[in-house]
Amino acid sequence: MESFRRSFNKVSKFLNIQLEPINESPPPDTDEAVERFEPTAFVLPPWAENYLFGLAARLRTSPQKLFIRALSIGIRQMQADQETIQEWHQLTPKQREVAAWVCLGLSNEEIAEELSIAINTVKAHVYHIFRNFSVENRRELQIKLSWWNAERWLFGD
Numbered sequence: 375m376e377s378f379r380r381s382f383n384k385v386s387k388f389l390n391i392q393l394e395p396i397n398e399s400p401p402p403d404t405d406e407a408v409e410r411f412e413p414t415a416f417v418l419p420p421w422a423e424n425y426l427f428g429l430a431a432r433l434r435t436s437p438q439k440l441f442i443r444a445l446s447i448g449i450r451q452m453q454a455d456q457e458t459i460q461e462w463h464q465l466t467p468k469q470r471e472v473a474a475w476v477c478l479g480l481s482n483e484e485i486a487e488e489l490s491i492a493i494n495t496v497k498a499h500v501y502h503i504f505r506n507f508s509v510e511n512r513r514e515l516q517i518k519l520s521w522w523n524a525e526r527w528l529f530g531d
Contacts, residue, residue: 458518461507469506472499477516477524 418426430437465473468489475485482500486493509515 455521458507458521462519462522464506465503469499469503471528472496473503473515473519474524474528476500476503476512477519477522478528479512 426437426441430440433440462470462473471489472485475488480488482493482496486496489496504510504515507515507518509518
């Protein structure tokens, strides 16, 4: 247990250094990350430690390697979410509205009717939305914006 805490503290210090700014390079080798820095005073909450040890046992890996992998995935996801938010803010208000309706599953015709605009205008908005988010279809857009509650955004609470 103490060995895990020492390793966890080393990794925590390493990751704090990497968070500003988030580096796009692949994470370092797990063993290198664990051995690279001296411990800090950070302590993992007991519930998280228990979960981590249980999951590591089921996956037949060390808690240290699992922890580094989970944080690496989490950091990459946070970075992707930040990029998506920046892409969202590049849309015009009308494109955001069209994106919301697309995420709710409406067809171009239904969106045109809902917004009282021409279908070709909807198609142009959808084209720019797809290009902005680097997606090729509605499902990919829905997945990319899965963090966002389009219904609440359109209709309020």
